[in-house]
Amino acid sequence: MTTVTARERLIHAAVEAFAEKGFAATTTRDIASRAGMSPAAVYVHHDSKESLLFTVSLDGHRAALGVINRAAASSADPVERLRTMVYDFSLWHADNSRVGRIVQYEYHALTPEHRAEVATLRRSIERTMQDALADGVDQGVLDVTDIPGTAFSLLSLGVDLVRWFEPGGSRSGDELAALHAELAVRMTAVRPKPA
Structure with missing residues (x-):
């Protein structure tokens, strides 16, 4: 049996309150009550x-x-690596859409110091995708002329899910993640030359 700590109860309560009311409208009393x-x-x-x-x-x-x-470490094949990266990143955002919505849309409410720390993590995520795309270009299997822009766009497929995805909707997180992965490959993979 897992014991939930007071800190974990507070974090869960904060997620629920921020997701329901937004950061500005949530009070510490709301969070405490939920916890x-x-x-x-x-x-x-x-x-x-x-x-x-x-x-x-x-x-x-x-x-x-x-x-x-x-x-990114899942495959040496750049196309399969990209497919897995976009799939897993999108699925995580679908599975964690409430948390994702908070961290994406309440970013402005953080202090400048806290925003800077979070921005460092965001840049690390972008750099991981950029490195995967650059490796695929170097191997001649991905066709990407704007690596930073493409990395940002591919990550946005997953990030944008948090804006509208709700579990139990017309498409599951798995279905959307699979669609995003397929789109990513179709957008970036080198096309065979016609005979």
């Missing part, structure tokens, strides 16, 4: 509501970076 704690208990673990948002954002970005890095 089954007193408002004062929030400050034992976090010094502010923004600190909770930063924790959610940092955890979410670290998880997404882990997903993209593991996918």
Whole structure:
């Protein structure tokens, strides 16, 4: 049996409150109530509501970076690597759409120092995708003239899911991730020359 710590209860409550009401409209009292704690208990673990948002954002970005890095190491074949990276990144955003929505759309509410730390993780995610595309170009199997722009666009397929995806909708996260992966390959793979 897994015991949930007070800190984990607070983070989960913050995610629920921020997802439902938005960061600006959420109070520490809302978060404490959802966590089954007193408002004062929030400050034992976090010094502010923004600190909770930063924790959610940092955890979410670290998880997404882990997903993209593991996918990047999954295959030596650049096309299969790209397919896996886009699939896994999109699926993570579908499976974690509430957290993703918060970390993407409440970014502006972070302090400048916290935004800078999160931005470093975002750049690492982009660099992983850029490196995979550059390797595919070097091997002659991907045709990409604008590596930074293409990397950003491919990652946006997954990131944009958080804006509108809801579990139980007309398409599953798996179906959308598979579609994104196929689109990524079709957009970047070298086409065989007609005979």
